[in-house]
Amino acid sequence: MTDLYARHKAVLPDWLALYYEDPIEITHGEGRHVWDAKGNKYLDFFGGILTTMTAHALPEVTKAVSEQAGRIIHSSTLYLNRPMVELAERIAHLSGIPDARVFFTTSGTEANDTALLLATAYRQSNQILAMRNSYHGRSFTTVGITGNKGWSPTSLSPLQTLYVHGGVRTRGPYADLSDDEFIAACVADLEDLLGHVRSPAALIAEPIQGVGGFTAPPDGLFAAFREVLRERGILWISDEVQTGWGRTGEHFWGWQAHAVSGPPDMLTFAKGIGNGTSIGGVVASAEIMNCLDSNSISTFGGSPVTMAAGLANLTYLLEHDLQGNARRVGGLLIERLRAIAAQLDGVREVRGRGLMIGIELVKPGTDEANPEGAAAVLEAAREEGLLIGKGGGHNTSVLRIAPPLSLTVAEAEEGAAILERALRRATQ
Incomplete structure (x- = not known):
């Protein structure tokens, strides 16, 4: 446990949720990327819960x-x-x-x-x-x-x-x-x-x-x-x-x-x-x-x-027509993720519009929610340098993907490749 994590637990509520078994401290960002206190770089596919809408450290803002x-x-x-x-x-x-x-x-x-x-x-x-x-x-x-x-x-x-x-x-x-x-x-x-x-x-x-x-x-x-x-x-x-x-x-x-x-x-x-x-x-x-x-x-x-x-x-x-970029790049990303999901028994559905995409996980061969699988994908993606979210009304079994709207095609492909490896590791 890091010193900051121990201090967090000592003074903040137990119900204040943190992602990851070893929580990370994000220190700075640029564009679609952020860095943690250990110097690790991440492609950000969650944007502080859909809040960093355009880009990190956008000069105009x-x-x-x-x-x-x-x-x-x-x-x-x-x-x-x-x-x-x-x-x-x-x-x-x-x-x-x-x-x-x-x-x-x-x-x-x-x-x-x-x-x-x-x-x-x-x-x-x-x-x-x-x-x-x-x-x-x-x-x-x-x-x-x-x-x-x-x-x-x-x-x-x-x-x-x-x-x-x-x-x-x-x-x-x-x-x-x-x-x-x-x-x-x-x-x-x-x-x-x-x-x-x-x-x-x-x-x-x-x-x-x-x-x-x-x-x-x-x-x-x-x-x-x-x-x-x-x-x-x-x-x-x-x-x-x-x-x-x-x-x-x-x-x-x-x-x-x-x-x-x-x-x-x-x-x-x-x-x-x-x-x-x-x-x-x-x-x-x-x-x-x-x-x-x-x-x-x-x-x-x-x-x-x-x-x-x-x-x-x-x-x-x-x-900069970021709505149009969300339509174009988001459409490509959804199709790429659906092609990946078609090969995996543990993915029930890929859904969404633009750059607001959900991947619902189930226990293979069933229609039963798989929150443990979602947590495992979250961890596996982070290990490879990708931050995503999770949610869902059926035991938090949905991966939530919502990058800044300035996401490039190359970044979308990079994120999809990491997600494919994380999904295969965690669901099979």
């Missing part, structure tokens, strides 16, 4: 942060804040929500918490619809709507949460149906549920479930849900903390894959927009955002430094 820090680091939302207004203007436009307002937070958890506050206040209801296998954060309210028991340490909640089908396509009672039949069954389930309860405030849903193992419903599910919700005045919150900013390649926002007639009532964001700085937020129409009848602020949300980072990062992402 570090320059913006340094220059802003040299002027003023903090003032709070009690004063006018030019970088916050400028970033809000750009996000409001990109959201597609009419007459949009933006409230900045410091994390996705806080963003979802704010969206729940707005929805319940606007609708005067504490009932929330959420998806099974979902994850929305670690605050008391967001834990209360999370549909993944591995990340839900308490059943106590100020909200009444009602879970609906649809987040996982290939498991559960509707797995054997065609896509159209799957959507119809999920809609029927939603309509049946709504016939038994008072009117919920909102449905909150990830277009692709992140912690749940990068699972997703067929395209069109949320469009069908939207019609049912709209008839009853129920709001739709799209949790874009992991799917936003072009990561899925095909679309800028995850909700756009569902051919919905218009944007969601609210969308939440975080992670990638700050490229490692702490930015989260919620976008809603003025009518919904302004429904609160008391004062509120965010001491650290909208910090001049993080807003400067977000502006520089968003500009770089758009000017």
Whole structure:
């Protein structure tokens, strides 16, 4: 045990998870690579949980942060804040929500918490619809709507949460149906549920479930849900903390894959927009955002430094078409991984879009989740210089791959080759 690991265990909670039997200390990064305290170099296929969206030590972002820090680091939302207004203007436009307002937070958890506050206040209801296998954060309210028991340490909640089908396509009672039949069954389930309860405030849903193992419903599910919700005045919150900013390649926002007639009532964001700085937020129409009848602020949300980072990062992402790169390089990487998986009994499925890819592992010859295999692949990949993540609603048996969106074809091939060797070592 390293000295730093011993000190970590002595002062931090036991439930603060660390990857690897011998945890690593990451000291610096550049591009798509990071280095640990021992000098080992790694190709980063997880980006600090989908947070380093463009690249490590991106000069444009570090320059913006340094220059802003040299002027003023903090003032709070009690004063006018030019970088916050400028970033809000750009996000409001990109959201597609009419007459949009933006409230900045410091994390996705806080963003979802704010969206729940707005929805319940606007609708005067504490009932929330959420998806099974979902994850929305670690605050008391967001834990209360999370549909993944591995990340839900308490059943106590100020909200009444009602879970609906649809987040996982290939498991559960509707797995054997065609896509159209799957959507119809999920809609029927939603309509049946709504016939038994008072009117919920909102449905909150990830277009692709992140912690749940990068699972997703067929395209069109949320469009069908939207019609049912709209008839009853129920709001739709799209949790874009992991799917936003072009990561899925095909679309800028995850909700756009569902051919919905218009944007969601609210969308939440975080992670990638700050490229490692702490930015989260919620976008809603003025009518919904302004429904609160008391004062509120965010001491650290909208910090001049993080807003400067977000502006520089968003500009770089758009000017270099990183969404297009995620589509092209991510498409190549998914096909390469599917070809590898076809040769291995222990891989159930390779799924995802763009540079958001999941590899679900099972015990060979069965459909039983294989969390031990996932942990072994994680270790084997690290030994060869590749960092990946893991997750999933069935005992953490899904490898999560989400590199910075500037990933090159050569780096994708390098990572796929390491993954192939790690999968063969750990699953056979």
